[in-house]
Amino acid sequence: MPVITNIDDLKRIYERRVPRMFFDYAESGSWSEQTFRENSSDFDLIRLRQRVAVDMAGRSTASQMIGQDVAMPVALAPVGLTGMQHADGEIKAARAAEEFGVPFTLSTMSINSIEDVAEATQKPFWFQLYTMKDMDYTARLIQRAKDAGCSALVITLDLQILGQRHKDLKNGLSAPPKLTPKTVANLMTKWRWGIEMLGAKRREFGNIVGHVEGISDASSLGAWTAEQFDPSLDWGKVARLMEMWGGKVILKGILDAEDAKMAAKLGADAIVVSNHGGRQLDGALSSIRMLPAIMDAVGNDIEVHLDSGIRSGQDILKSLALSASGVMIGRAFVYGLGAMGQAGVTRALEVLHKELDTTMALCGEKGVADLGRHNLLIPEDFGGRWQEH
Ligand SMILES: Cc1cc2nc3c(=O)[nH]c(=O)nc-3n(C[C@H](O)[C@H](O)[C@H](O)COP(=O)(O)O)c2cc1C
Numbered sequence: 001m002p003v004i005t006n007i008d009d010l011k012r013i014y015e016r017r018v019p020r021m022f023f024d025y026a027e028s029g030s031w032s033e034q035t036f037r038e039n040s041s042d043f044d045l046i047r048l049r050q051r052v053a054v055d056m057a058g059r060s061t062a063s064q065m066i067g068q069d070v071a072m073p074v075a076l077a078p079v080g081l082t083g084m085q086h087a088d089g090e091i092k093a094a095r096a097a098e099e100f101g102v103p104f105t106l107s108t109m110s111i112n113s114i115e116d117v118a119e120a121t122q123k124p125f126w127f128q129l130y131t132m133k134d135m136d137y138t139a140r141l142i143q144r145a146k147d148a149g150c151s152a153l154v155i156t157l158d159l160q161i162l163g164q165r166h167k168d169l170k171n172g173l174s175a176p177p178k179l180t181p182k183t184v185a186n187l188m189t190k191w192r193w194g195i196e197m198l199g200a201k202r203r204e205f206g207n208i209v210g211h212v213e214g215i216s217d218a219s220s221l222g223a224w225t226a227e228q229f230d231p232s233l234d235w236g237k238v239a240r241l242m243e244m245w246g247g248k249v250i251l252k253g254i255l256d257a258e259d260a261k262m263a264a265k266l267g268a269d270a271i272v273v274s275n276h277g278g279r280q281l282d283g284a285l286s287s288i289r290m291l292p293a294i295m296d297a298v299g300n301d302i303e304v305h306l307d308s309g310i311r312s313g314q315d316i317l318k319s320l321a322l323s324a325s326g327v328m329i330g331r332a333f334v335y336g337l338g339a340m341g342q343a344g345v346t347r348a349l350e351v352l353h354k355e356l357d358t359t360m361a362l363c364g365e366k367g368v369a370d371l372g373r374h375n376l377l378i379p380e381d382f383g384g385r386w387q388e389h
Pocket of ligand 1: 025080108128276277278309330
């Protein structure tokens with residue numbers, strides 16, 4: 001067993017073990033990937049204030065997200081095709097999250113279905129909704145999430161159409177992979193993945209296949225999105241979806257103060273400041289750079305979470321110190337899952353927790369609620385240089 005001390009270690013093992021098509025799917029941003037890169041590099045621009053001679057005994061990272069107790073304010077983000085990164089990937093990630101005491105979010109575009117994950121876990125998880133043109137199907141999805149006891153509906157607002165990711169088109173991304181000479185050659189080098197996948201509960205989109213009729217190609221994410229996702233989703237429809245759900249709602253994919261105000265006005269329980277991990281609007285600013293302006297606009301009115309670019313406990317601390325109540329992680333847990341299955345997700349959470357806890361201590365703080373801008377050194381032009389004109 002290699003010694004894993006950081007998220008990059010997991011990524012290196014992940015790259016070796018998982019078919020190229022799925023590694024590329026996770027490790028891509030849209031078009032030039034500028035936003036994808038800056039999501040992480042912008043965290044590095046913020047520095048931390050070292051404080052000393054503060055009693056560090058009895059520290060805790062425990063907190064709450066949308067009123068739920070969490071061991072640390074970090075939720076697993078919805079990630080499509082997680083069950084292609086590792087056999088029964090959604091079930092394994094959900095179990096790791098449950099054991100660790102953090103929320104797991106199941107994507108609409110998952111391989112394991114809502115029911116599979118509910119059956120394999122004890123605690124409620126969150127369900128992420130993509131809205132489809134077929135309102136009956138959308139209503140059935142919402143009902144299935146209710147029946148499964150999901151404790152929050154995460155409505156994703158930044159993917160009515162798919163941002164282009166060059167590698168997915170070139171690789172012919174599909175679930176399961178189509179057997180072309182190129183994929184077969186690559187799969188032969190990933191025999192462990194293949195053997196585990198043979199025993200998987202599912203290898204197709206579990207929330208779709210068997211629940212919708214007349215789809216031309218349910219294995220292709222690109223084709224399904226183009227045909228089925230609802231391009232007319234607007235705030236009125238969001239309000240109707242919230243009403244249909246009737247429980248806690250998190251609106252994900254907010255990157256603008258005006259949109260954040262709309263989300264607060266609708267009465268959502270939280271927003272996720274996110275640019276979908278740089279996979280949608282290339283050229284958008286990083287989430288961490290947008291966070292201060294959004295906090296200024298709605299910080300008193302709604303709970304604010306952040307994702308996109310988090311690879312360390314230090315990144316988490318910076319987000320919390322800029323007043324986010326919690327964060328979501330996407331790739332950071334996918335690397336662990338692809339590398340080592342459930343144990344890898346647990347390892348990713350342990351790594352992040354240790355980094356958060358130690359960094360908090362070295363900043364002279366004992367709890368996540370004590371973190372604030374006083375812990376940070378922020379470049380003067382961090383937000384301002386980009387103000388609209
Ligand atoms: C491979 C992959 C698939 C994703 N699929 C979904 C999805 O199905 N639904 C969704 O709302 N967001 C999806 N996202 C976005 C994540 O929920 C999250 O916003 C993003 O991963 C955060 O950035 P990070 O990966 O840098 O942590 C996906 C992200 C990745 C990397």
